Amino acid sequence: MLLFTASRSKLVDDSLYILEKMKDLNLKVSTQSYNSVLYSFRETDKMWDVYKEINDKNEYTYSTVVDGLCRQQKLEDAVSFLRTSERKDTGPSVVSFNSIMSGYCKLGFVDIAKSFLCTVLKCGLVPSVYSHNILINGLCLAGSVAEALELVSDMNTHGVEPDSVTYHILAKGFHLLGMISGGVLEVIQDMLDKGLSPDVITYTILLCGQCKLGHIDMALILLKNMLSRGFEFCSIIPYSVMLNGLCKAGRISEALSLFYDMEANGLRPDLVAYSIVIHGLCRLGEFDMAVWLYDEMCTAEILPNSRTHGAILLGLCQKGMLLEAKALLDSLISNSNTLDIILYNIVIDGYAKSGCIKEALQLFEVVIESGITPSVATFNSLIYGYCKIRNIAEARRILDVIKLYGLVPSAVSYTTLMDAYANCGDTESIDELRSEMKTVGIAATNVTYSVIIKGLCSGWKIEKCNQVLSDRKLAKCYQVLGDMESEGITPDQITYNIIIQYLCRVKHSTEAFEFLKKMYSWNLVPTPATYNILIDSLCVYGNIKKADRFFYSLQKQGVSLSKFAYTTLIKAHCVKGDPEMAVSLFHQLLDRGFDVSIRDYSAVINRLCRRHLANESKLFFRLMLSQGISPDLDICQMMISSSDELLSWTIKSGLLPDQ
Template identity: 40%
Template sequence: MLLVLRQQLKFRSFLRKSRNSPRAGGSTPPPFSSVTAAAAYDLFRGVSGSEDDRLAEEEFLSSRLGVVGAGQHGASPPPPLSSQPGEAPAEDESVLDGARVGAAMACSSSSPGDPRLSLLSECYDLARSGRRRELKRTLHHLVRREGYGSAASLCKSLLDCFGGRDGDVDLVWDSLVEVYARREMPRDALFVFDEMNLRSVSSSADACQSLMHSLRNTDMVWDLYEKIRRPQGILSSSCIHGALLGHLCRHGWMKEAVSLFQDKRGSGELQPCLTVFNAMIAGSSTFVAKSFLSLMIRSGFPPDETTYNSLIQRLSLEGSLEEALALSAAMEQEGMENGVATFNALIYGFCLHRMMNMVWKVVKMMLTRGLSPGYLTYRALMIGHFQSGNVEEGLKLKDAILARGFQMNIITYNILLHSLCEAGRLDEVERLLTEIRRHGLELDHVAYSTLIHGFCKLGETHRALELSRAMATRGIAPNSYNHLSVLLALCGKNLLREARQYLCHLRREARQVDAVLYNAAVDGHAKAGDLNGALLLLGEMMKSGISPTVVTFNSLVHGLCCCGKLAEGRALMAAMVRQGLAPNAVSYTTLLDAYCREGDVGAMVDLFDEMVGRGVAPNTVTYSVIMKGFCRAGQLGKAAAVLKDMHAKGIPADQIAFNTLIQGFCEARDVGMALHLHDEMLKHVRPTPVTYNLLVNALCVSHNLCAAETLVGDLLEKGVRLRKFAFTALIKAQCVVGSPQKAVLLFQNMIQAGFDASVEDYTAVIHRLCKRRRLKDAKVFLNMMLRAGVHPDQMLFDVVHEAFSRGDDRRSMLAWQGKILMSGLPSK
């Protein structure tokens, strides 16, 4: 079973790729479908050396790195550093003599050749004397100094320094694997492990357990599991099986996880324990985790803090925050205090779901318990502000994090880059990129993808192309998603020639150009009306051996319909069928909408019948188009019958469908039926501001101003957010019927509702009053406008000048000309 899974997932090729391209940017997490998922992974996987070296060093020196990590990500920790699995840390060896290590480093740096040789020689001496704890601590400082991607050079130095094999050198190799693994540098650890295998050097159970634990979130865990299947008692390790079972659960392979658990339990290789159960719970969804919890309790293992924290973390991430809070309370009732990891999980959950008001309540609870917020707490708060759109507060927290001596890794920066791109803060993006380089971090694939997509979305196509080239220069191959972002941006700016050149460049570079990329280019050309270019791309696509899809033909049909070539569009749909592609609801709806715009109701009905006859189910948009076509043709009864047909077939009518029908009856001045449809709409969906614009305007046009005023007043009392059009329509109507006082009141209500009154709004009202020779009321609005700081334009000046001249009001005209001169407009 394990072999089949490995072949299906191609773990060997993944491992070879990871070994052949080590980078200094830190351990690479598993691929994520979104930046939020990456944030969730990074938050709960523990604090790595690159995130907080000070904390990592303290944890390492106290031999409790694994315990702290477990509290953060919910998985059970690997055993503490010791010479034997059961060895307890000695008090007098809990802190490394920093002066001795510093002296050794200074000595090594002044020695000829490789500056690491003296430190490695010291490691060899420590191994010979059996001082394993000091050996691992010395290696820890060496690894910390060398950084990520240093395994190859350290292995070479080891071979140069100790070419021959003996048990003491083997111990140095083994300890180096364990140190790399505990420093959350799995690729380096795996490189050393493979070098040991090439030289037939055996690995200890502690090294294997640490390495399995560090690889628990990657597909490489499978290869390692097979490599260490030796009769040395390693396979009975709960940590190794816990890492593998957790990996299966995280990827949703529950049947395989349960099968592996039962097989190994039946063969005696696996003894159920808290470590194994906690690993499965930590990697599962809430529903499955509860099942594992029930099995765990039935097996005689009561849940511990790690169990509770894993469930609280999972509930928080999935948005079940009320249940997460209840579980934290139950945890305390069982005699286990809520720790920093518990509060961090809750804080991150509330931040993730943008409930910042609750975040501070949890922070207050945390402080009340005497717990100090750590890096992960500040990080969660920072991300919460960014994702809630409060960029300024997020930037302040980022500066506070750095000021406290914490270091952020590239995954954290990726989240900030994403938020800044979404907010359109390009200046801040550039500043953040400078900061990333200043801290010695390298952009990874997620960072480049985020930036390319963000710059493309904001129209900065040239900057996106620069990043794409820089990405390739660094040996990070852009994927189809990156190329798609660039193509969509080029087509969106109508740079069609550049889009074609970009596709040609991808083909020349032997990049994988698929149907998705061609579809984007075809769609861009079709929307721009360049049908010849779109058809050329279609031919080029087929010549390259890429089969067109339904999306390809839909884009072409849309382009033909936009150019009024409906017959060609219908012929293309027939060609789709000949190509073995079945037109879908989008295909038919596109052509139906074109017939609707042309007013050809007969062709529209025939095509709709063909659609149903071919077994293509119409969707809500299709029915909305049909209703619009009937309304435009004045066939309102048939349009209303379509709505009834939708309800009868269980197809929900959305706001657009109702608004389409309401607009039809409003334009026909059947206000009663429009109001009836509004009442029917309330039973299914919430009306939109467009709905009320239509109704208010219809009531005003039919001179039913009392009903319009009542409707607007009721909506304002209910807190319904109206659009400006609803106010201006009623204001104009009051002016027409000679109620300027009501118009003034409505104007004030409009301003109080948060709308800015423009010169166009004042002009529309004043023009209607002047047209009806209500110059006194017009002067009221003129004074209101000037007091509001709105300056008249040339159109308003002409309207007022003509009205005063016609009314022979020379005094008012001269006063008005004086005010106009002060505004900078020429007077007549």
């Protein structure tokens, strides 16, 4: 009993001492006791010393050795041992095969593991549900979920029924591979039909998958299904997963409702739940509610952590409430809270983005005096701050200061500086920084390359650029794109938009549309800004018919166009003197539910009045009134210039015309 207890408690040295003592006293050590010691040593070479001492070896002895060899990743030795050392009367056990299959699955050799399932059957053994679960888990981790589902279906042919663990493994596999779909409820129903009950873990995994894919409504149905099964008191984790999904989807009112439903179901929100909702509120600008919830958490004696404080500080900085953010940070310091650099970084970054570089530097000094090591993010904020106030020389000096603290500048450090140089049209300094990045081994990102191209395409009075200069810039852009491709970086929409905009400005519209085709070939979905740039360019340079064709082709493809695309074409047709087309497009604008303001009507009426199209301007005037928008004095004066009858209407409406 003492030997058994010591070995199970993993007191290895004590187990060996007791074993030797028993031998000295000529006490017979039972096979069960030996097996306990063998189990303790199964992951070491000492396993063999214990194994040799066992005279009456049994099935458990052999399966323990096989398991030990598999744990030591000596799978070939395990197979060899299984062939030669199992008892002749009983043959190998399913347990031994399970260990070998598990070992191969862990190493990623699922096909080899599957072959042992066939060997089990050939040996006249019946694979257990555990045997199948090992292979199903291995297949899911290898990405072969379809094959895993087939194996689940084949279990019945072997006389084995899937258990709750089987479905748990499948749910985990679906989640890992992003294959959670509307079929999750069928999975739950299948379990119920087999008399199994999904546990909280299974539900939580499925919830995670739905939220990760943005299927929030399906996740809510799944949570409701879980609660209807009587799990409302079991765990706060599914609620936290759902809260996180709702907050990330911007559905904060539903998140708050669910948050307070937790208490109604007898679950007290913990620090994680509070932090998720507070962070979500701050991110969406609902700062007052976030502070109220923060106070409620403190009242409930739930101590906020760094993440919670960080969310509040971030919310304050985003609202421009820097004095309040600094006051909160000071109160945390005065209360002897151990603050990490992240909290300081939030406030320093807030100051930097507001152009308050002096205050940012003062807080940086506090960091140094407190003995806290600044991070690269700290210096990146300072670089941004100096660039914000156009002190690029000092920003460049900060890049060197980073190295003095034993830190390595990041791609963000260089990209921020490059952006400042790009705004100044200083391509030489950009090239120097890019060369330095290569020298120190810092890989450029998509954003870095976008900034480099932005520098090349900077619009410094581009109308004055001669054609040779434009062609040189374009050639350099092509070279940079080639560099991106050689480094395995795919240009994103921002990169393409910068180039397309430049091509449009230098009247290379054909090449601009070629770049649009390249976006399609890279499976990049153009942004509304991409289409806006192209439509605006065609209209500016008088290619209105081509703009119309492009516009309607996009509509046929089901592309969601922005309000800017519509208003650009409307204004162009007004200037051209084609009011019928302008009216048609304006009605489309209204039909698609865009928010049309008095400024939009004013822009159209102004252009029509300038073209002396009195009847058409009246039409838009009446349309504006029909939409419940009252004209201002400017619109009335424009209309009066083409129709004297509106003068009396203007005065009756309480608008006082000038001389």
